[in-house]
Amino acid sequence: xxxxxxxxxxxxxxxxxxxxxxxxxxxxxxxxxxxxxxxxxxxxxxxxxxxxxxxxxxxxxxxxxxxxxxxxxxxxxxxxxxxxxxxxxxxxxxxxxxxxxxxxxxxxxxxxxxxxxxxxxxxxxxxxxxxxxxxxxxxxxxxxxxxxxxxxxxxxxxxxxxxxxxxxxxxxxxxxxxxxxxxxxxxxxxxxxxxxxxxxxxxxxxxxxxxxxxxxxxxxxxxx
Amino acid sequence: xxxxxxxxxxxxxxxxxxxxxxxxxxxxxxxxxxxxxxxxxxxxxxxxxxxxxxxxxxxxxxxxxxxxxxxxxxxxxxxxxxxxxxxxxxxxxxxxxxxxxxxxxxxxxxxxxxxxxxxxxxxxxxxxxxxxxxxxxxxxxxxxxxxxxxxxxxxxxxxxxxxxxxxxx
Numbered sequence: 057x058x059x060x061x062x063x064x065x066x067x068x069x070x071x072x073x074x075x076x077x078x079x080x081x082x083x084x085x086x087x088x089x090x091x092x093x094x095x096x097x098x099x100x101x102x103x104x105x106x107x108x109x110x111x112x113x114x115x116x117x118x119x120x121x122x123x124x125x126x127x128x129x130x131x132x133x134x135x136x137x138x139x140x141x142x143x144x145x146x147x148x149x150x151x152x153x154x155x156x157x158x159x160x161x162x163x164x165x166x167x168x169x170x171x172x173x174x175x176x177x178x179x180x181x182x183x184x185x186x187x188x189x190x191x192x193x194x195x196x197x198x199x200x201x202x203x204x205x206x207x208x209x210x211x212x213x214x215x216x217x218x219x220x221x222x223x224x225x226x227x228x229x230x231x232x233x234x235x236x237x238x239x240x241x242x243x244x245x246x247x248x249x250x251x252x253x254x255x256x257x258x259x260x261x262x263x264x265x266x267x268x269x270x271x272x273x274x275x276x277x278x279x280x
Numbered sequence: 281x282x283x284x285x286x287x288x289x290x291x292x293x294x295x296x297x298x299x300x301x302x303x304x305x306x307x308x309x310x311x312x313x314x315x316x317x318x319x320x321x322x323x324x325x326x327x328x329x330x331x332x333x334x335x336x337x338x339x340x341x342x343x344x345x346x347x348x349x350x351x352x353x354x355x356x357x358x359x360x361x362x363x364x365x366x367x368x369x370x371x372x373x374x375x376x377x378x379x380x381x382x383x384x385x386x387x388x389x390x391x392x393x394x395x396x397x398x399x400x401x402x403x404x405x406x407x408x409x410x411x412x413x414x415x416x417x418x419x420x421x422x423x424x425x426x427x428x429x430x431x432x433x434x435x436x437x438x439x440x441x442x443x444x445x446x447x448x449x
């Protein structure tokens with residue numbers, strides 16, 4: 057049945073080359089842990105991607121209950137965590153995944169760094185990777201405020217103070233981030249929400265796309 | 281039919297294993313999220329407590345609109361919501377409390393809302409009409425009659441519960 061549906065579509069729009077290009081390629085021996093166990097270090101990039109998928113999915117589901125409003129943000133988080141079935145699990149996935157994704161990203165970076173895999177011709181991909189790293193940190197930073205509890209509030213207070221410390225543009229940056237020159241409040245929360253849920257994920261998807269296309273184009277770096 | 285030995289090639293075996301493990305992981309990941317998302321559909325329906333609405337001696341043979349408020353808990357938001365009903369005494373002396381929500385598309389109907397149709401409930405949205413009994417007038421948009429509130433009378437006070445659709449609706 058599935059085969060016939062696939063054939064019907066394939067006959068018309070020729071999708072086989074599309075997925076073959078993405079999925080069907082040799083894994084070289086030196087990156088296969090079945091041959092050399094130490095090759096598990098090559099898994100960290102993929103694990104980062106896997107955790108990112110979990111983050112995106114759990115985040116999408118969390119917004120079904122969450123409201124980015126100072127009156128209701130905390131209450132909605134409390135509600136989804138205590139009243140909704142599996143709320144603890146879904147929020148737990150997003151909460152812990154946020155830390156795990158940074159750890160995986162860091163391990164991936166270490167592997168690429170110590171293997172010298174960033175060298176010519178892969179310098180561009182290293183740069184894109186660094187940008188992904190900063191986007192991830194931005195996601196962690198903006199997401200931290202959203203529960204609107206004391207920890208979130210004062211962490212953001214500190215973040216904004218740091219931003220303010222930048223010479224010349226510090227104050228403007230702080231106002232832009234917080235939405236107000238003095239108050240950390242309603243507009244800060246909506247801004248952080250928008251950045252966390254729309255702007256940074258869009259940037260992340262774009263950068264990840266470039267990152268992956270370049271890997272396929274250049275191939276994985278050779279054995280040490 | 282020849283007794284052919286079913287050979288599973290190495291490639292097939294790996295394909296099945298990978299699909300199985302991948303499917304298991306995806307299911308493990310998605311199951312809590314899906315349950316989380318469909319939670320509202322699995323919540324028990326609110327019973328709808330009876331609320332005091334009017335004194336029985338206020339009620340006449342002519343439908344009158346009575347408003348009352350109920351406490352509504354909408355997830356993390358608690359508020360008071362105003363409900364209303366068209367209430368009158370029927371021929372046999374029993375009380376009928378009709379929901380004002382039109383059964384066509386949910387606008388609010390009112391008794392004698394249109395002077396062309398006295399003795400009828402009228403919905404201004406699409407000219408839906410109902411007889412005094414709450415039954416819909418054939419040829420106008422509503423497919424069925426108005427919902428009827430559950431009611432009870434204690435010490436001369438009318439209490440209304442939840443509006444229920446008519447039998448056969």
